[in-house]
Amino acid sequence: MRDRKSWNVPASTFAKNTFNPIRNIIENMQIVPHPDKPMIALSIGDPTVFGNLKPAPEIVEAVVEATRRGSCNGYVSSAGTEAARAAVAKYCSVEDKLELQAKDVVLCSGCSCALDMCITALCSPGQNLLVPRPGFPIYTTLAVGLGVQTKDYNLLPERSWEIDLEMLEASIDDQTAAIVVNNPSNPCGSVYSKEHLIAILEVAARNKVPIIADEIYDHFVFEGQEYHPIASLTEEVPVLSCGGLTKRFLVPGWRMGWITICDRGNVLDQEVRNGLQSLSQRIIGSNTLVQGALPTILANTPQSFFTDTLAQIQANAELSYSILREVPGMNPIMPQGAMYMMVGVDMTMFPGLKNDLELVERLISEESVFCLPGKCFDCPNYMRIVLTVPEPQLREACNRIIAFCSRHHASAHVNGLAHANGHVNGCEAESFKNVEKAMVVEVKSGSE
Ligand SMILES: Cc1ncc(COP(=O)(O)O)c(C=O)c1O
Structure with a gap:
């Protein structure tokens, strides 16, 4: 008979050795959205969550x-x-x-x-x-x-x-x-x-x-x-x-x-x-x-179902690529398929932020936009966005990313324009003004 005086039930070595790096990173992240802005989750690789993409x-x-x-x-x-x-x-x-x-x-x-x-x-x-x-x-x-x-x-x-x-x-x-x-x-x-x-x-x-x-x-x-x-x-x-x-x-x-x-x-x-x-x-x-x-x-399953799904995702890829490539410090890489886009972030352009993880956390707390940090894929200086969100939300998310970058970009720091309150400020950096102007036009035309 086994001589055990108290309960000691350890998890198996297999269970202890099994871990999901994404879960680990996300569980340790500060995910506190801006209270006045509805969250846009560009983080979830589940095409069904937004209700815009449905099975045939x-x-x-x-x-x-x-x-x-x-x-x-x-x-x-x-x-x-x-x-x-x-x-x-x-x-x-x-x-x-x-x-x-x-x-x-x-x-x-x-x-x-x-x-x-x-x-x-x-x-x-x-x-x-x-x-x-x-x-x-x-x-x-x-x-x-x-x-x-x-x-x-x-x-x-x-x-x-x-x-x-x-x-x-x-x-x-x-x-x-x-x-x-x-x-x-x-x-x-x-x-x-x-x-x-x-x-x-x-x-x-x-x-x-x-x-x-x-x-x-x-x-x-x-x-x-x-x-x-x-x-x-x-x-x-x-x-x-x-x-x-x-x-x-x-x-x-x-x-x-x-x-x-x-x-x-x-x-x-x-x-x-x-x-x-x-x-x-x-x-x-x-x-x-x-x-x-x-x-x-x-x-x-009709071919038209596949074609329609892909057309929506490709349109979202083209939209977000064309907007984000104009944002100083962001370097999106145009995908050719699947439902994601990697966006390079030049951290030297954002001197107030330590790394891609902090950038992503601040993007949540200031703009309620949630992207997955490159760290989740062992790829620092990138973030991943999903392309399955409805188009108006994707436009809005890109708009907020622009506002965020304009506040944190090196040029805003030099001009003493970095605001901590999470609202769009009067950044004078010419490049941002141009991107923002283009966005206003895009958003108006998109909502008509
Ligand atoms: C590359 C890749 N492989 C496998 C899977 C898992 O697929 P399933 O949900 O069918 O288990 C995913 C899900 O996101 C994926 O992106």
């Missing part, structure tokens, strides 16, 4: 129908029903380039779960995983808990956030279990060309390292851009691609994601396929109502 009726109807059918209430195979997996295989196949079958698909509870399973299936404690910087922090959250180290490779802002391929290759060592490639990207909104994806695959092939492709923003690209699933461009490199309904179909809460096993060289047949099957048994599969609706959703 066909998508909703498919789940209603699956519910009524009454045959989707029980347990199914932990990797998903044959019909749902076959539908995903068809949806993710690329004619003559990538032919997938139901056996190549594992359904998961959202793309996060798909990433979790891929990282767990490929990486053992003590190994490392290469991840993009700036990048979505969940890769590190998932890996570190398992005792897997993440090594960052840089994305290059001056090359529309392409991967620094030399750094990527130099980071690979004997313990590298996989490379995570996120395209289109959160937080950058970049969309890689076929040539760049092939160059990434060449690095992977030379070093015999598999790829985990985070393709949750598949097809989510602006007019004139083309999306290429990375697995469609290789016959050699094994790719586990993670996707789902979350973003493109505007239903993040439905928690439907998937892994497609793309492995023309049959490298993953030896162990990893079975590993993924075993791991799927830990959660006994994903939501069966959405599985029941999946064949209809993937086949019947």
